Amino acid sequence: MTSAVFDIMPLYLLRRECLPLLAWLYAISSPTYPKEENTALVREKAAYYFDAFGNAILRLAYSYLHTMDESEEILQDTLMKYMTDAPRFINDRHAKVWLLRVAANLSKNRLDYNRYRQTDELSEQLIAEEQEDLSFVWDAVKALKPTQREVIHLFYQEGYTTAQIAGLLGRNESTVRSDLRRGREALKLMLKEGYDF
Amino acid sequence: MSEKYNAIMERVTVTPGMRIRIMDNLGLPGTVHRPTLPRITGRYRSYAAAAACLLLVIAGAFLVTRLNRPTVAPPPDDTVYTPWGSVTYDSAAELSQAVGFPxxxxxxxxxxxxxxxxxxxxxxxxxxxxxxxxxxxxxxRVSKGTGDNSGDYNEYPSVYDTTVGDLTLTLSGDGSLIYKVNYVRDGYACSLTSPQGLTESQWRDIIEA
Structure with a gap:
């Protein structure tokens, strides 16, 4: 919704005297969650979210960082962030989106753009299992740009639409669609054939 | 691509060791965790450090003067408390005695x-x-009543009932592996869960034993 608001805004509003209006518009368009005051309940929910969405958070972090140790730290930091902010969600779907958004931001903060070139545990595991086709696909995904890789992961692994991915990552939907298209084209080129896009 | 990518990502999972580490680090319910001292932050840290040093000096002086006196060790406390009041025991027999049912x-x-x-x-x-x-x-898990006490709130694509002896089991899974089993035995709610999943026959072997 944030991007939609700014898409329709006339350019002449982007002036200093219009900043309060812009701030108000941003506030009403940005999701805010009331804070859960019951700390015991927050901990119970944190444990529940860990069991419910731990794998999803871990996999998203791994798609960025490619190491289990750092992905585990991101998972822990994400839950710590939830316990600190204690937002109150409407339902589990909103909770998952919030958690994945936090995990994505934490992962990107830690991302070393050269790291993807190193062998990771998943690559080693696939090689050890002689899963050459999966290893090939994983190497191709790793070679994508981080902005394309995160969209590919959320699209294929979590099944989100481009609109949902845009909201989760705080990006423009057209940019997300573009990254998805380019990522798939790059994968297709690297993998040459045999996979349904 | 979707199938291949998902097949790759299935190898990235929260292991039991990872779960225990994170739950313990965060002090979340359901972990074996010794109570930690409250953390001192802000401007009181310097005062706390000075107080700790002074305490060490006093304790050292106290010990030196009492080295030759016999001491009585406190009785060992084998009970381990988690931050949320749950208690661990050494055996199923002790646990049964504590909860009041087998x-x-x-x-x-x-x-x-x-x-x-x-x-x-x-x-x-x-x-x-x-x-x-x-x-x-x-x-x-075993508890009084008949509800789902597993703590597993995932929505599974495959949920069906089956029987083992006179027990009716509700199995929840993804079509190939079962991650949660619920049943009622002798008036108590029972649940079996495995984050990695087991086959139906494996669960049957466990319950029939």
Whole structure:
């Protein structure tokens, strides 16, 4: 919704005297969650979210960082962030989106753009299992740009639409669609054939 | 692409060891965790450090003067408390005595557990956790009543009932593996969960034993 608001805004509003209006518009368009005051309940929910969405958070972090140790730290930091902010969600779907958004931001903060070139545990595991086709696909995904890789992961692994991915990552939907298209084209080129896009 | 990518990502999972580490680090309910001292932050840290040093000096002087006096060691306390009031025990027998209803160890587990935790929750539920440290874990819960006490709120695509003897089991999974089993035995709600999943026959072996 944030991007939609700014898409329709006339350019002449982007002036200093219009900043309060812009701030108000941003506030009403940005999701805010009331804070859960019951700390015991927050901990119970944190444990529940860990069991419910731990794998999803871990996999998203791994798609960025490619190491289990750092992905585990991101998972822990994400839950710590939830316990600190204690937002109150409407339902589990909103909770998952919030958690994945936090995990994505934490992962990107830690991302070393050269790291993807190193062998990771998943690559080693696939090689050890002689899963050459999966290893090939994983190497191709790793070679994508981080902005394309995160969209590919959320699209294929979590099944989100481009609109949902845009909201989760705080990006423009057209940019997300573009990254998805380019990522798939790059994968297709690297993998040459045999996979349904 | 979707199938291949998902097949790759299925290898990235929260292991039992990882779960225990994170739950313990965050002090979340359901972990074996010794109470930690409250953390001192802000401007009081310097005062706390000075107070700690002074305390060490006093304690050292006290000990030096009392070196030759006999001391009586406090009785060992074997009870381990988690931050939320749950208590661990050393055996299924002790756990049964604590909760007031029978809780027995599981057998015919698909792995040999290297770590078994017997735990009573504040609401009277009993839980036994079997883990081999890294790859496989099984959680067994028993409580009064008939509801789902597993703590597993995932929505599974495959949920169906089957019978083992006179027990009606509700199995929840993804079509190939079962991650949660619920049943009522002798008026008590029972649940078996495994984050890694087991086959139906493996669960049957455990319950029939």
């Amino acid at each position: 809780v027995t160890d599981l057998s015919h587990l698909p792995v040999t557990p290297t770590d078994t935790v017997y735990q009573k929750y504040p609401d009277g539920m009993a839980e036994i956790t079997y883990s081999d440290g890294e790859k496989q874990s099984v959680f067994y």
